[in-house]
Amino acid sequence: MSVTAAKGFTAAGIxxxxxxxxxxxxxxxxxxxxxxxxxGVFTSNRVKAAPVLWSEQVLRGGEVSAVILNSGGAxxxxxPKGFQDTHATAEKVAEVLDGHNAGEVAVCSTGLIGxxxxxxxxxxxxxxxxxxxxxxxxEKAAIAxxxxxxxxxxxxxxGAGWTVGGMAKGAGMLAPGLATMLVVLxxxxxxxxxxxxxxxxxxxxxxxxxxxxxGCMSTNDTVLLLASGxxxxxxxxxxxxxxxxxxCDDLGQQLIRDAEGASKDIRIEVVNAATEDDAVEVGRSxxxxxxxxxxxxxxxxxxxxxxxxxxxxxxxxxxxxxxxxINGVWVCKNGGVGEDRDLVDMRYREVHIVAxxxxxxxxxxxxxxxxxxxxxxxxxxxxx
Amino acid sequence: MSVTAAKGFTAAGIxxxxxxxxxxxxxxxxxxxxxxxxxGVFTSNRVKAAPVLWSEQVLRGGEVSAVILNSGGAxxxxxPKGFQDTHATAEKVAEVLDGHNAGEVAVCSTGLIGxxxxxxxxxxxxxxxxxxxxxxxxEKAAIAxxxxxxxxxxxxxxGAGWTVGGMAKGAGMLAPGLATMLVVLxxxxxxxxxxxxxxxxxxxxxxxxxxxxxGCMSTNDTVLLLASGxxxxxxxxxxxxxxxxxxCDDLGQQLIRDAEGASKDIRIEVVNAATEDDAVEVGRSxxxxxxxxxxxxxxxxxxxxxxxxxxxxxxxxxxxxxxxxINGVWVCKNGGVGEDRDLVDMRYREVHIVAxxxxxxxxxxxxxxxxxxxxxxxxxxxxx
Numbered sequence: 001m002s003v004t005a006a007k008g009f010t011a012a013g014i015x016x017x018x019x020x021x022x023x024x025x026x027x028x029x030x031x032x033x034x035x036x037x038x039x040g041v042f043t044s045n046r047v048k049a050a051p052v053l054w055s056e057q058v059l060r061g062g063e064v065s066a067v068i069l070n071s072g073g074a075x076x077x078x079x080p081k082g083f084q085d086t087h088a089t090a091e092k093v094a095e096v097l098d099g100h101n102a103g104e105v106a107v108c109s110t111g112l113i114g115x116x117x118x119x120x121x122x123x124x125x126x127x128x129x130x131x132x133x134x135x136x137x138x139e140k141a142a143i144a145x146x147x148x149x150x151x152x153x154x155x156x157x158x159g160a161g162w163t164v165g166g167m168a169k170g171a172g173m174l175a176p177g178l179a180t181m182l183v184v185l186x187x188x189x190x191x192x193x194x195x196x197x198x199x200x201x202x203x204x205x206x207x208x209x210x211x212x213x214x215g216c217m218s219t220n221d222t223v224l225l226l227a228s229g230x231x232x233x234x235x236x237x238x239x240x241x242x243x244x245x246x247x248c249d250d251l252g253q254q255l256i257r258d259a260e261g262a263s264k265d266i267r268i269e270v271v272n273a274a275t276e277d278d279a280v281e282v283g284r285s286x287x288x289x290x291x292x293x294x295x296x297x298x299x300x301x302x303x304x305x306x307x308x309x310x311x312x313x314x315x316x317x318x319x320x321x322x323x324x325x326i327n328g329v330w331v332c333k334n335g336g337v338g339e340d341r342d343l344v345d346m347r348y349r350e351v352h353i354v355a356x357x358x359x360x361x362x363x364x365x366x367x368x369x370x371x372x373x374x375x376x377x378x379x380x381x382x383x384x
Numbered sequence: 385m386s387v388t389a390a391k392g393f394t395a396a397g398i399x400x401x402x403x404x405x406x407x408x409x410x411x412x413x414x415x416x417x418x419x420x421x422x423x424g425v426f427t428s429n430r431v432k433a434a435p436v437l438w439s440e441q442v443l444r445g446g447e448v449s450a451v452i453l454n455s456g457g458a459x460x461x462x463x464p465k466g467f468q469d470t471h472a473t474a475e476k477v478a479e480v481l482d483g484h485n486a487g488e489v490a491v492c493s494t495g496l497i498g499x500x501x502x503x504x505x506x507x508x509x510x511x512x513x514x515x516x517x518x519x520x521x522x523e524k525a526a527i528a529x530x531x532x533x534x535x536x537x538x539x540x541x542x543g544a545g546w547t548v549g550g551m552a553k554g555a556g557m558l559a560p561g562l563a564t565m566l567v568v569l570x571x572x573x574x575x576x577x578x579x580x581x582x583x584x585x586x587x588x589x590x591x592x593x594x595x596x597x598x599g600c601m602s603t604n605d606t607v608l609l610l611a612s613g614x615x616x617x618x619x620x621x622x623x624x625x626x627x628x629x630x631x632c633d634d635l636g637q638q639l640i641r642d643a644e645g646a647s648k649d650i651r652i653e654v655v656n657a658a659t660e661d662d663a664v665e666v667g668r669s670x671x672x673x674x675x676x677x678x679x680x681x682x683x684x685x686x687x688x689x690x691x692x693x694x695x696x697x698x699x700x701x702x703x704x705x706x707x708x709x710i711n712g713v714w715v716c717k718n719g720g721v722g723e724d725r726d727l728v729d730m731r732y733r734e735v736h737i738v739a740x741x742x743x744x745x746x747x748x749x750x751x752x753x754x755x756x757x758x759x760x761x762x763x764x765x766x767x768x
Contacts, residue, residue: 047695047703047719077691079704079720113688114721216675217696219688290674290755291600291763298764304497304603307461311431312601319431320463335431336463337498371674373757379675380682 002138002154005165006188008032008228011137013144016125018072018111018118024144025072026122028129029184030097031065035229036104038064039197041204043221049076050086051107052220058090058106062193064226065104067184068093068129069145070122071169073111076219085117092123096130108182108222110147110169142167145182148378150258155250157243161233162189164243168251170221181208181255183223185247189240190229199241200225207248210280210366213259214375215288223248256367261374264296266351267367274360278315282355283366285309293371299346301326306355307335316359323356386522386538389549391572392416392612395521397528400509402456402495402502408528409456410506412513413568414481415449419613420488422448423581425588427605433460434470435491436604442474442490446577448610449488451568452477452513453529454506455553457495460603469501476507480514492566492606494531494553526551529566532762534642539634541627545617546573548627552635554605565592565639567607569631573624574613583625584609591632594664594750597643598759599672607632640751645758648680650735651751658744662699666739667750669693677755683730685710690739691719700743707740 004011009031016026031038040059042052058064068089075082090105109117132140142152149169156165170181185200204223225244235243256265268286273279286292289309295302303324310322324332329344331337351370369375388395393415400410415422424443426436442448452473459466474489493501516524526536533553540549554565569584588607609628619627640649652670657663670676673693679686687708694706708716713728715721735754753759 045692045695046697046701047691047706074688077688077716077720079718082720113686113692114716116721214674216673216689217692219692219695289600290598290759294760294763297760300764302497304458304461305600307431308429308497308601308603311429311603313430317430322431332461332498334463336461336466337500371760373760375674376678376681376755376757376760379678380684 001156001165002142002167003029003165003184003186004135004138005156006163006186006228008188008230009186010133010135011141012129012132012134013137013140014125014129014132016128017121018070025070026125026129027069027141027144028133029067029141030133031226031228033228035190035227036063036065037191037193037196037227038062039193039200039225041200041223043218045217045219047077047219049074049109049220050078050082051075051109052222053083054086054090055106055222058104061103063104064106064224065100066093066097067106067108067224068126069108069182070117071110071145071147073109073115073117074113074220075109075117076113078114078116081116085119088119089122089126092126096127106224110145110182110220113219138167145169148260153251153254155247157246159235159239159243162187162231162235164247166247166251168255170255181218181221183251185225185244187227188231189227190232190234191227191240195237196225196227199244202241203245203248207245207252211252211256212284212287212366212368213256256369259369260378261372262369263372264351264370265349266296266353266369267365268353269365270355270357271363272360273357273362274316276362276364279362279364280366281313282310282315282357283364285313286353286355287366287368290371296351297370297372301331301341301344301346303332306353307332310355315357317357321358323358325354327352385540385549386526386551387413387549387568387570388519388522389540390547390570390612392614393570394517394519395525396513396516396518397521397524398509398513398516400512401505402454409454410509410513411453411525411528412517413451413525414517415610415612417612419574419611420447420449421575421577421580421611422446423577423584423609425584425607427602429601429603431461431603433458433493433604434462434466435459435493436606437467438470438474439490439606442487445487447488448490448608449484450477450481451490451492451608452510453492453566455494455529455531457493457499457501458497458604459493459501460497462500465500469503472503473506476510480511490608494529494566494604497603522551529553532644537635537638539631541630543619543623543627546615546619547571548631550631550635552639554639565602565605567635569609569628571611572615573611574616574618575611575624579621580609580611583628586625587629587632591629591636595636595640596668596671596750596752597640640753643753644762645756646753647756648735648754649733650680650737650753651749652737653749654739654741655747656744657741657746658700660746660748663746663748665697666694666699666741667748669697670737670739671750671752674755680735681754681756685715685725685728685730687716690737691716694739699741701741705742707742709738711736
């Protein structure tokens with residue numbers, strides 16, 4: 001259902017020849033209106049790819065008429081030429097579509113850093129993609145943005161007379177991100193840019209921002225929300241925000257399940273924190289602990305590594321009051337040995353860690369994966 | 385030469401039966417004086433093992449007469465019983481040695497977190513170790529503190545009539561640390577505790593603190609420096625500090641070369657930073673980037689991952705002024721493509737990354753390793 005689930009959008013996904021293996025690598029999403037209101041959230045990495053610098057500028061205007069996305073090259077660390085290429089791509093999209101201007105065309109790229117895009121293939125590809133735009137093109141667009149993804153990711157939520165849909169690629173998150181995460185959400189709800197912005201930021205804060213597969217932050221991460229207004233319905237803002245959150249949450253879960261080399265999906269729930277910030281800091285610290293991630297891979301409920309990860313944070317807690325449960329077994333109580341670790345069943349893909357800070361009532365959930373030999377293999381060979 | 389290179393020290397290393405495989409697991413180092421001045425640096429993890437809590441207290445007095453170290457169990461997250469066990473161990477050492485009291489006996493432990501030590505084996509082991517104390521026991525002590533170490537680590541530096549020697553275990557660092565790092569340094573120089581403390585802090589700040597194998601911080605990391613004064617020489621403080629730095633640097637390099645599963649030793653030199661703090665922050669960020677560490681493992685000079693790691697820091701820099709060299713080839717210039725990456729020769733174990741921030745004149749070097757499937761295997765199976 002993807003980006004064409006909502007009314008007022010067409011999309012296409014084609015193979016332009018950017019990827020050497022001939023797989024689809026160029027997606028185009030067009031907002032047919034009547035509204036063109038939009039919001040965007042971008043990587044917080046200070047080394048930003050050319051398409052991020054471009055699209056941030058586009059979003060300042062609060063309107064996006066089309067999004068062009070390529071896989072097969074990140075166009076990051078490519079200097080002035082890279083930025084010119086992004087600009088030329090937006091101009092090409094505006095040229096082949098009626099009634100569009102480049103200043104309202106967002107650009108997203110994903111792939112290897114430090115390589116210029118083959119513009120001799122990309123620009124003709126824009127024409128091909130435009131010719132194939134369809135109200136049923138969302139699936140193909142989602143396929144064309146894949147890099148190391150093994151499956152394409154889409155999601156849809158519906159309200160009373162309106163729809164939010166979207167597509168995602170990557171196995172990471174916004175801040176930070178594993179491989180680049182690109183997400184395009186569309187809706188036929190009729191809402192102004194500032195309402196879209198509030199809904200998108202609220203949603204990404206508790207979804208993509210808490211998906212921390214390998215602690216690495218991409219130069220290209222982008223999440224866009226485009227509204228066509230084609231439903232002619234202006235939903236209640238809270239109801240709309242909840243639908244956006246649902247779609248983001250669903251796509252975030254799909255990213256985690258498809259993370260590079262992962263064999264376990266790890267849900268880290270931090271409870272009884274003094275503040276939500278504390279809970280997130282602790283969740284991230286646990287999520288980034290390579291030793292723990294290896295232990296989980298080995299189906300070893302090594303709670304000591306959870307405690308040592310908590311110990312590196314500035315969160316409020318007392319070491320002798322910490323409690324940790326793994327898959328429902330409180331293996332650590334009051335900072336020491338708790339229930340028998342042999343009771344922990346870790347045969348299944350999903351692993352649930354609860355870290356109880358005993359310092360308040362705030363909570364947060366962070367998602368990550370185990371660290372596997374497959375992750376090493378995949379990322380050792382990525383650019384060669 | 386280890387901890388008995390300097391005059392005035394005896395040591396022993398024995399198998400007390402703490403490790404189930406029967407390998408040596410208990411080391412004793414005794415300062416025969418006349419001085420007992422000492423300094424210590426400990427993990428900054430807020431979840432501290434019982435022996436760290438104990439030894440921090442001992443070091444407040446500025447005197448250490450003996451150090452008892454066990455492998456086979458970290459005695460971390462073991463609650464009041466764990467602390468009682470540490471206390472009992474120190475008391476046992478004081479009891480079996482003449483003229484010692486427990487308040488001057490430092491205790492170090494390394495191994496699995498969350499498991500109580502087998503005191504029925506450890507305490508008799510103290511007697512055995514004491515009976516085997518020897519001026520030539522440094523090597524055996526170094527062997528007895530190994531956990532996943534494949535080799536034992538010792539180092540010695542000499543001045544005019546005085547010596548600094550030491551032993552280390554682990555494959556990590558102080559803050560943070562991979563596996564626990566334990567280091568005992570001894571000297572026959574005659575210096576007061578405050579001079580030892582200055583020398584030790586200055587040395588660890590630029591050596592162990594910048595060895596960042598996997599970004600994980602241990603609950604047990606301890607570095608001790610004991611002075612016997614047996615040489616009757618009071619060296620120039622700067623000269624002494626340099627000798628301590630040399631020994632720490634040498635031991636730190638040995639830790640990196642023996643890091644779990646590593647196939648590459650990576651020296652990250654950050655140059656032209658605005659401040660040394662900036663340089664260290666950038667060096668650490670690069671050292672902790674799993675994607676880069678995988679790429680280095682694959683002998684892939686993927687400089688884009690260096691830039692994306694720099695981009696996550698708060699250091700002063702402009703993205704379009706960053707330069708990166710890998711093994712002498714400036715593969716990134718001015719934030720973009722530099723010299724041909726195919727010129728980079730990565731066949732050897734040592735890899736040298738230079739990150740030029742073009743923002744000042746400060747510099748720092750951080751050491752790390754590549755991320756390998758062997759690391760995953762070793763740490764998946766550690767406690768099982």
